[in-house]
Amino acid sequence: KQEVTQIPAALSVPEGENLVLNCSFTDSAIYNLQWFRQDPGKGLTSLLLIQSSQREQTSGRLNASLDKSSGRSTLYIAASQPGDSATYLCAVGLSGGSNYKLTFGKGTLLTVNP
Amino acid sequence: KAGVTQTPRYLIKTRGQQVTLSCSPISGHRSVSWYQQTPGQGLQFLFEYFSETQRNKGNFPGRFSGRQFSNSRSEMNVSTLELGDSALYLCASSSTGNTYNEQFFGPGTRLTVL
Numbered sequence: 365k366q367e368v369t370q371i372p373a374a375l376s377v378p379e380g381e382n383l384v385l386n387c388s389f390t391d392s393a394i395y396n397l398q399w400f401r402q403d404p405g406k407g408l409t410s411l412l413l414i415q416s417s418q419r420e421q422t423s424g425r426l427n428a429s430l431d432k433s434s435g436r437s438t439l440y441i442a443a444s445q446p447g448d449s450a451t452y453l454c455a456v457g458l459s460g461g462s463n464y465k466l467t468f469g470k471g472t473l474l475t476v477n478p
Numbered sequence: 479k480a481g482v483t484q485t486p487r488y489l490i491k492t493r494g495q496q497v498t499l500s501c502s503p504i505s506g507h508r509s510v511s512w513y514q515q516t517p518g519q520g521l522q523f524l525f526e527y528f529s530e531t532q533r534n535k536g537n538f539p540g541r542f543s544g545r546q547f548s549n550s551r552s553e554m555n556v557s558t559l560e561l562g563d564s565a566l567y568l569c570a571s572s573s574t575g576n577t578y579n580e581q582f583f584g585p586g587t588r589l590t591v592l
Binding site: 453467471 | 511513521534586
């Protein structure tokens, strides 16, 4: 059974700092990995999707990496801003054709202080 | 292009009642998945529909059911509500059912069972 762990559970940083969020998964037979952002009481906003054949993806100040062999992914946020404050969720897409589904970690609650 | 929409946004029910939640995917998306989010368990996969057929199901009791219509809109039904069913219910759509594309989530329906 795939398990996804995110460390740390919570992180507080001053504005302008670069930071890294970590995600680990137990089964390396994944199809892809997706990072989401969730604001309080809201739905999920997709940030980055990395296919299993890729090593990283970038979007603006965000960079996500994937190392399937070690079961790890990181989300790097450059020059953090107060508007980045949210819960960041890592989700692993399992292979299996029509059995595809996302398995989520519990998330990292990020607070960026002005 | 409009995003994933869910109705209603908030619901209050009492134990023993039943409830139906609705999800309209992004235009052209044929796959709709449902997830339950609670503080204790995080995000858990309920089921996925593609072309009006349930293709995948998570580990939830039979009280949780769903269906998909020919226009790809999906409904989820929970019968005989229990206090533990209080949660944020999220649906996600993706563009095809055979490739592992990016999942786009709606804002969710907040269900409170009293």
